[in-house]
Amino acid sequence: MSDPMRPPVSHHHPQGTSLRSGTSGPRASLRTAVVWEVLKEALDRQVKATGRESLDVLDTGGGSGKFAVPVAALGHRVTVVDPSPNALFALERRAAEAGVADRVTGVQGDVHGLFDVVERGAYDAVLCHGVLEYVDDPAEGVRNVAGALRDTGVLSLLAAGVGGAVLARALAGHFTEARHALSDPAGRWGEGDPVPRRFSAEQLTGLVQDGGLRVGSVHGVRVFADLVPGVLVDTEPGALDALIKLEAAAAEQPAFHAVATQLHVLGEKG
Template identity: 80%
Template sequence: MSDPMRPPVSHPRATSPHTDPSRSRASLRTAVVWEVLKDALDRRVKAAGSQTLDVLDTGGGSGNFAVPAARLGHRVTVVDPSPNALFALERRAAEAGVADRVRGVQGDVSGLFDVVERDAYDAVLCHGVLEYVEEPTEGVRNAVGALRSGGVLSLLAAGLGGAVLARALAGHFKEARTALDDPAGRWGEGDPVPRRFTAEQLSRLVGDAGVDVGAVHGVRVFADLVPGVLVDTEPGAFQELLKLEAAAAELPAFHAVATQLHVLGVKQVTDET
């Protein structure tokens, strides 16, 4: 039975290399997430009855998603621990002509309510954050706590299966096995990522925090495995790879080998007024 709290699942559309929030080859890493997020914001606009949403981007850095969201007309607050990233965000927002709709605040998801209010946002982005916090459960709960009832959560984190596959294809079979067996999904002391997740783990974290999971997407299923020279030199290869990424994103069979996993959900509606 379908859940009315869950956003309808739509197939991500391939994005051209000149479409925000990224450019050229980098769009292979963001296209699926951006298209899904943009659709979710559109649905939230209709549900809220307002063309302008309040969006919070935790760990938003220099504004890869924040600036494009502001260009859609939304008010965006970016919380990031790096002063350099926030300076780059300010400059990027000014260049895009949305400086009046983008605000940068130094902080992190663990101390989120030291810098932003609870229950104040229509959408919260938590991208590339859970891998690095000491308590992922707390991080998700804080992100959800910043949402208004019925608000949208966009969560992006490193996938375990993608790391295992990448190490194996590189011939590092012992490291691949280590990552597979390690509770945090790390392949060794030299691994720069402190923690990785499966789709089931992320969905459980989100669900336990009071969010109805609407869709899970595999991100960078093929992009990190295809030789760059092939994508850059073969005519039409870039666009075809974008289409392939979009087509595979929602298929559960590919979640297990994705470099990143994206979970989209809606905060459960409460009876409180």
Template identity: 75%
Template structure:
């Protein structure tokens, strides 16, 4: 996740990584951080954070994901900086400590919780004063747009009108959020919002053949995503929403 010259799948997380890395660098100021990745799975972000020299604890309910995390950390040469623990966000403090972390990552988790607000509160309670929270969730507008462009107009309308942003029985994502809903969750937990970014604004909509056929197209698409990510006008159509917030 260091450059835009990567597989197209990594393009979807590149903007988040750039924002997160900058926040960690500012928080660390040359020191070593304690980072918690709640629901971090196989360590896509955790290993990159460890490569910066920080200690990372990954909490995830899947033994298979934690096994993959261990293997990924070993291959990256950071096995001594990454620790995987089986658990979930709702029971976070059965396996993690209160107020012990300089940064908490909670990516792709809230949309699967029955009580997202409780999930955010747990993440906040894990932070030290001045610590940062990186929160990534499924965006409502992006899902509506994607279903409509695929010709599934009834499902698009269902997502638009459903309180949880759910488009039907086969929808794999239980809940989606608008930018306002996400910001309210964060401020309601006592955090100060530092930045909001739209993620996967174009990447999920542009046909792969257009990206693969032209030299430099992937780089150009990355730059377009990067330029649009911080603009509020595009947040409402993003596939995912990212909030960076700070505990006072």
């Protein structure tokens, strides 16, 4: 298998609903709100701990800058490593449109060859979002991103959750596929599954700890969003805001980690 750090744009996620059809606008906040709040708080803590208002942030597999550009807008310097020239071109355009081009640098590369393109131990924070599902060796990937951190750095790790896939296949009536995902070592529901690997919360926290980091927090992401019919959010006044608040309330509760579409782990060094 090749070693892309993110899925091709044409891949259709198996838990399809209209809630995920857009990548911008209000609904996009359903995908990112929980992670963004955790990340922003972590960066604020880093600013206070280091005494430096502008941090050095590395975004591995950061693509077109969905997180990198908002992080740069906070005043931080962000390096994005991604294997796709098209994604890096889109990153450059997005950063320019947001007025942060001077704080965003795109570099072509991947997590397994990370130190061919960036310096070891040079970053206050590292983002590794949607990467581990697609790499050949997730443990090595985590060790590398941990190795890019300074002595007191933080890692934001986001990956697909196996429980969310099981639940979504079952609710769609694909019971055999749901059972397959439940028992498959990689958490895949079948040959047609576009996601090479999914994780449990225990597996992700184990990878973070094995990478030499302390687990700061674990959050379930998109616990309900991928299961709610899009028409409900479109037609009910205030429904989107209420759903975002529900996601935030459930995110920290371990009971919901088992059914989240994605899992977010904050790792801390030092």
